[in-house]
Every structure is written in structure tokens, then in C-alpha cells.
Amino acid sequence: MKRKVICFSMALLFSMVLLSLPVMAVEPKPGTIIDLHNWQQYKECLTPPLIEQIKMGLSFPVVKDRPELLNPAPGYIKASERNRGKVEIGPKGELLNWVSGQPFPETDIDLKDPQAGLKVAYNHERRPKGDDQSLEKYFLKMVDPHGKERCLGGMDKSYLILQIMGRTDLGPMPEWLPNPTGIRFLNILSIDYPYDLKGTMRYMIRYDDPDKDDDIWMYIPTMRRVRRMSGAQRQDSFGGTDSTYDDIRGFDGRPGEHNWRLIGEQKILVGVDTQVPHKRKGFLIPAPRALRDCWVVEAIPKQKGYVYAKKVMWVDKGFCALPWHFMVYDHQGRLWKVGEDFNTAMRTGPNRDGGFVVLDQSYVWIDLLAKRGTVYEWLGYDENGNQSCYCNSGLTPDMFGVDVLRKRGRR
């Protein structure tokens, strides 16, 4: 009898183990299609932003990771190695001794370190984006709850970034001197569509000093003049879309304006190798996703009246430090918006014949409360298949400035 009980117990235990397997951490194999019916099997690899999309009807295939598409330009890797062990966080939360490359290697980030969240934020902020970017065309597709779409577009050199500090691959390196005011990068964004906004341009200077707010000017075509803008504009809607200017590519704000906390790590499904324009179902993007290791960080704004109460991001642990998934909470504690970033690897160099560089040129933001979303796509290739996003193409500071707005903004 005793033997029977033992055998029965063993069988029961074995059955329980077998039964429990599907709800344990199961990594989806390449080829798996994840959708509304099976997502719970893989929930360990999913995040609230992705789960919310699946509940709305998203399905997507799982593919093998292609880490080679996330490799930065060679100079960035070398600069990161030179930096190793030298970069620190100062008393004001500022970055000390950083010259170029990744500030903190993965091995320097410890869950127990109270500064770990800020370290991840700096890795994300100074991730490899090329020493410059020239993105020709973009379309922001706003999809309302009824599926009706509105569009905002840029047609010609619509997004330009020039890194003044932290340059790793194009001369002058590591900094474009003279730089007496400590500019970190220059950025121009232009709108060519629809007609009512045609010619609107925004020029932003970001400084390395965490206490120094951005300088922003806008060319307002109906006024035909350049207007100085408040830094508070970064919290406002980006052209009526579902994100703010600070939300461009997940997070485009200033790390020093938030209190950061590393709340965990997770291997999640992300869009490593995608092509734009995406095949979409409304604002849902059924592009293939692959598994990547991420840090999970939380950002609480220091400014009381900031538009969000909290932001959570899943930042890649590798060099690319992409914020693959992100979500924000409102001041009532409700999950307000979720979003996802997608990478399309682009070749670098003036002739686009260099190695790949990470370029997260498309992303989605979904407003859960208003049940609508916006897909942001910078077109990597034109209709003839020619690459239309350029990295390290040799932009110079002459191409930026308040006067450039006036010249380029004319209708």
C-alpha cells in the first residue's frame, strides 16, 4: 500500500511538473506566430506595451535575432572601449569624464546600484546614432478609433541631427570645436504636409550641461518669421500626434530632468529587423520580433507639472541601447500610452557603402485612453529602392542655425 502511495505521489508530481511547463518561462521559437490565442504562453517575453497591442488584435511572427544589425559604427565601439571605467555620475546627476561612445558597459550596471537607472538612461541617450543623420522623408500616420487616418509629413531633409560632442567616426573627433557653449547636438525638423503646416520648421540646440535647457526656434509660415519657443514645448503634442516632442523615438528628453530607477531586466520580443513603410493594421505593426535582453527602467519627472507622472522603458542591454518598448502613466495613475520602437539597419557613410548603423527610424505610440495611435515612419528607402536615410554623411554646423529656418521655411 505504502509503495502504491509513493508511486501515485510520484506520478502526480510528475504530472504536475508536466502540466506546469507551458506556464513557465517559455521562449517562443523562430517561426512561432504570437497572437490573441497564445500570447499567455509567452508572457514572460512580453511587456505591457506589447500585450496591449496583442489584445487589440496584433499578431506577429517570431524570428531569430540578428545582432549584427544592431552593431554601431566601428568608431563608436573603439570609443566605448577607451571610456571603459572612466565615466562617472556627478553630484548633480551629470555625466563626468565622458568623451564619446557608450558611457557605461553592461558589466558596470548593477541592479543594486541606485545610479543604475540613470546609467541606463545615459547609455540610451548617447547610443550610436551616427555622427550625423539626414532623414529625407517621413510620414506620421495618425489613426483614430474608427480607423480614419490623418497624416503629417516631411519631404526633403526633414530630420537632420549633427552631433557636436561624442563624435566617433567622422572628423572632427571627438568634438566639433570651437564649442564654447557646450552644445551636444543640433537638430532640425521640418513639416511639409499638410498645407496648413507646410514650411513649419523647428531648430533645437541641446547642451551637455544638464542644467541648461534646450534652445528652440520655430519658423511659423503663416507669420513668415522665426519665433523663439519655450522649452515646455517639448512636453506638448508633436504636431497633433499621440506623442510629445520628448517622446520622439521613445525618449528624446533630457535624462537630468527625471529621477531614474532600474527596476529589473527582461528578455523581450522586439523589432530588430524591419522595413518601412510597415504593413500595418491600423496603428498595429505585425512586423517580426526577435528576443533581446533589456533593462527595465522607470523615469519619474522632477518637474511637478510634467505631462506624464511616470515613464517605463525597456532599454536594450547591448551597444544599441534602444528603448524597444515604453509606456507612460498619467497623474491619476492610469496607464495612458504605450509604444514600441522598430529598427531598420542602414548603411553609413557619404556613399552609403559603410557598415550598418543602428537606426530606429520607426515607432508607434498608442493612446490607450483615447483608443487611437500614431505610427511614425522615416522612410529608409525611396520608391525606387534607394536608401533615403543617411548616417555619417558629412553634415556640418553650417547646415544648422536660426537663419536656415528662415531660408528653408519659405513656402
Next chain:
Amino acid sequence: MGEKRKGRHFFWKGSMIGLFIALLLCPAISMAVEFGDGALRLNGYFQNETGVRFKDHALMYAEDGDLSLMRSTFQLDFSGKFSPTVTYGGVYRAWYEGMYDLDDDSIDQRPRDKMLKDGDFREYYLTADFGNLSIQLGKQQLVWGESDLFRMADIVNPLDLSWHYVFPCFQDIRIPLRMAVISYAPRWHDLLVEVVAIPEDFQTAKLAPEGANWFPPAFLMPGLYNHAIYLMERDEPDTTLKNFEGGLRLKGVFGGVDLSLFYFYSRSDTPVMEFGLTNPLPTMLRMKFPFYQAAGGTFTYYNPATKTVFRGETVFNIDNPYTAMITHPLLGVPVPTPVEKDVWAFMLGFDRPTFLGWPKGRTSFISGQIFQKYILNHDDSLIVGDMEDKDKQTILTFTINTTLGQGNKYIPQLLIGYDVSGSGLVQPQLKYTYSDNISATLTANFLWGHDELGGFFSPYKDNDEVWLQLRVSF
């Protein structure tokens, strides 16, 4: 009563026709039309603006409920490049004012000939860009200054105030002039050196003729005013190099502050009257457009602690022409005589995007300005139409607007203007965007002021109206 009903009937009829025309013309294309890889790019819009009055006109040119506006506009913006360094651009605009045809019983028909329709290439210019140096030649607008609604530095182009006073967007009512603008930007402190030369093209400001809604009844007696308009046209200088106007602006960013200095040698685009015994009968008046000089500066400063942009602008006009009633040496009675006075004006303002808790996630743009103008060496003989105090004018403006919905579907705005002499304007507005290319804007004007002369808004205190702008763009 019957007349009012008739006016309202015409209003609805006019509105419906306007809407129908705009929707009929709604283009199948929604994006800009482009030819030859940027060689020619076309954009534009069809637009109808239909308005109705709330009050009888001060001089009974129209009644409560009559149309105040029924203007249909087609605008085509064209631009392109001849080469990487030489580009061109321009604007063709044609318009038809329908209220004289649709409401011919109630609306005063006197302005009909001048204000019924027109079509022309408003702007056309070539731009040559040689790196830091660029030259733009042609008929164009040049905008200086940091003020909204006021024009102290923005004085290069005159305004067309005839059809809807100052309420359209300034770029739609500036009168483009043939000019050369040379810009040099040496990439040092965002410095811009801008030289403008207007060799021969002189245009007067365009004022509403007698019988039109925006005829300023308080300035002068009816009849005399119309005669003044006639004199303006008669005495407007011919196109000649004697009209030369020109100026210089230096603009840059120093210590985080945007600064500019400007100088403009200008021919007054509003006239002064001169009485002369040898002048043509019957009034023996002649209109003159004297030259004067304007020099000033602007600043814009962003204060990060308050997230507020502060703006300022000042101008000193040397020998600003005015008409004064001065005793004629032979006749012994006061007659209109041109005089020159120095004028100092300034504007201080602020802009602040502010989260008010509503709409969710959107800031409200709050902006305020104070504007003051002083006529130095003033005396009581001066005729100053729009000023309550003869030597000083103070106007305050406040604007608040925000955006709602995806694609900024709704843009509500409230504008308040107040002349401290006791006249003002409240202008609520709501813009609704149906799609990327179709929008409707509903705006109302509520004006108040004194019955007697004076105050910026007083002459138009009976011109309360509401109007709908429907636009289809491509």
C-alpha cells in the same frame, strides 16, 4: 423687420453657395503636385469666407443680419529650382467678393467696382543661394519684428485693410512689393545681416472705400473720406526711382538672447493732406506721401525657470508725417498742413505654453502684449484718427489657444484686445480640421468703443460679426 429677414435669407443663401463651391472644387489630389524632381511644386487652396453682421452699420451701409463678407479665394503657391543654387517661388491669388451680388438690396453697392473680384500674381521671386550669402529678387513680403498684431518693425510692406481690416492673417493682407533682399549669415552667433532695397515700387495702404463694412466712419465725415480716397489714388506717386525705400537689419543670438537692430528709410504708405490755393478744386487738397526714417530693435529671451519667452520691440520714427490743422497765413483759418513729428513706440510681451489640466496632455499657449506709442512734441493741431489721447496710445492684447484631438482636430482660441481709452475687441475662434486638407474656422468679433472719435477699435464698434472660413487645400 422684413429687411432683416431678407438679409438673413441672403446670408444663408450665400453661405450655402460658398460651401457648395468649395466642396465642388475639393481636389482629388491631397498632396502637393510636383514635377521634374523639384523643378516645379504646386500647392494651394480654395477658400470661402462668409460672415454676417450682428449690428446695423454705423452709417447704415448694411443692417443687422446682412452679409459682412462673402469672399471666395483660390490661391496657388508655386516653387521650384532652376539649379541647386537658384530657386524660385510665388503666389497667384484670385478672389471674388459675392456679397454685393447676393445681397444687393441691403449692402451699400458703392464699393462694388473696386471690391468685387481680382486676380494676380501676388508674389514672384528668384532666390540665389551662395552659402552664407543669398539674394532674393522680385515681388515679395519681408517681415521684421517680434510683435503679434502690431507693426513697428514689420513696416516694409503696406497692408490691404479694405476687405476685412486687420483680421486676416497678415501674410494675406501685406501688399507685396518689388524688392531686392540680400542676406548674409556668417555663422557667428546666428548673425543675419539683411539689406533690403525697394527701388521704385510704392504702394499705398489700401483702405476700405465708402460704403464698405470697414470704412472707418469716425475718422472723417462721409463724402470727405471718399474724396480722400480719390485724392490718394490721384496723388499716389508714379513708379519712379524717386520712391526708393531701403533698410538694414542685423539679427543675432548673444548670451542666449535674440537681438535685432533695424533701420528703414520709408515712404509713408498712408497720406497726409496739404491744402493749397493752387491745388485742384473743389477741396484744394493734395495728398502727400512723405519719407521718414524708422530705427529700432527687438529682443527675445527664453527664461528656463519660468518656461516663458519674453519679447520686446521698440521703434523710433524720425519725422513721421502727420496732418495738422494750421492757420493759413492768407486765409486766416486752419487748413490741413503736413507736419513731421518724432514717434516712439514699444511692445513688451510674453509667451508661455502652460498645462491647465485640460485638454489632457496638451498645453495652452498663453500670450500677452502691451503696446505704447508716443507722439513727441505733440500739439493739438494734429489729426490723429485712432488715438483717444492725442499724444499717447496704450493697447493690451491677450491670447490663449490650445489644441484638442488627434491631428489637432480642434483649435479653440480667444483673443482680447483693449485700448485703455475704453475700446476693445473680444474674438473667440474655433478651427475644426475634418481631414488633412479640409478645415473650417468659425470666428466672431465683438467690438466696443466710444461714440466720439478715438480709440483703436472705436471706429468699428458697430461691426460685430461672425464668419465661417471653409478651406480645401492641396
